[in-house]
């Protein structure tokens with residue numbers, strides 16, 4: 429479970445003494461997630477999530493993420509608003525680690541999204557892109573196309589261990605992606621991890637987005653590519669064109685794509701699959717046996733890479749109305 433940091437009653441009291449949230453009524457660790465430690469906190473004033481930031485999040489980047497979350501909440505995008513303490517600060521320290529309190533966002537994520545969920549998720553993503561317009565914070569995508577080859581350089585043995593011959597296939601993919609990676613597409617704030625576990629629904633209606641800790645400035649269509657991979661593959665590894673069509677239709681009901689963005693979707697989806705394959709591969713080798721957090725399966729994304737390599741038109745079929 430993703431609670432890497434224990435918090436004592438005294439530490440919770442110390443944290444809350446800086447806020448006007450009343451006395452704590454309940455406090456418990458949340459099992460979901462792999463990146464940070466999350467706790468559900470109920471006080472006399474309401475429900476909150478306390479996040480203690482762990483390995484991947486750099487302290488100096490937190491103001492960007494938290495300011496973005498504040499901006500989105502202020503611009504009526506359904507996401508978790510960070511809570512300021514009495515001094516006006518959002519960023520806290522718990523056990524020497526950076527931490528923040530955010531409002532509890534109602535809703536549930538879905539494990540097996542259907543086509544209607546995909547449509548709603550597409551709408552939610554376009555709304556996120558539109559609501560971010562005017563936000564002046566900026567952060568480069570440190571897991572963007574330029575980062576993949578250097579990352580893979582240290583993972584070739586791990587790839588061979590996963591599947592003999594895989595390192596050469598990935599090298600060829602990386603060369604192709606470097607040659608074909610689109611430039612000049614409309615860019616802005618992207619979520620960059622818009623997976624079903626980060627999107628909440630009430631029934632089949634989109635209810636909000638969490639987990640902005642990979643957000644950065646990149647091509648907006650790259651976010652759609654991440655989402656197509658994360659939402660529109662079936663458990664048997666096949667790409668669900670109906671779900672993809674619904675996701676794109678939902679997205680375009682708020683923000684129509686340009687011809688260049690639509691044409692770039694196959695290579696963007698191939699690249700987005702590479703990004704998650706590589707980070708999963710890195711985590712796979714780095715997670716000790718018996719750890720509480722189960723690393724995510726890199727082979728799931730190796731299979732998605734193969735689909736984009738062998739049938740790039742599939743994504744475009746989803747893009748045709």
Ligand SMILES: Nc1ncnc2c1ncn2[C@@H]1O[C@H](COP(=O)(O)OP(=O)(O)OP(=O)(O)O)[C@@H](O)[C@H]1O
Pocket residue numbers: 430458460461462463464465466477508530531532533534625626638639641
């Ligand atoms: N604002 C919120 N409101 C309600 N629940 C939340 C909120 N933020 C987080 N959660 C709960 O905590 C869980 C983990 O949160 P989150 O996805 O941010 O963690 P993470 O470790 O960064 O995960 P990931 O593996 O997706 O990067 C979510 O699945 C959700 O159940």
Ligand SMILES: N[C@@H](CCO)C(=O)O
Pocket residue numbers: 462463621623704707708724
């Ligand atoms: N969404 C990521 C993990 C958390 O960032 C993945 O599925 O690999």
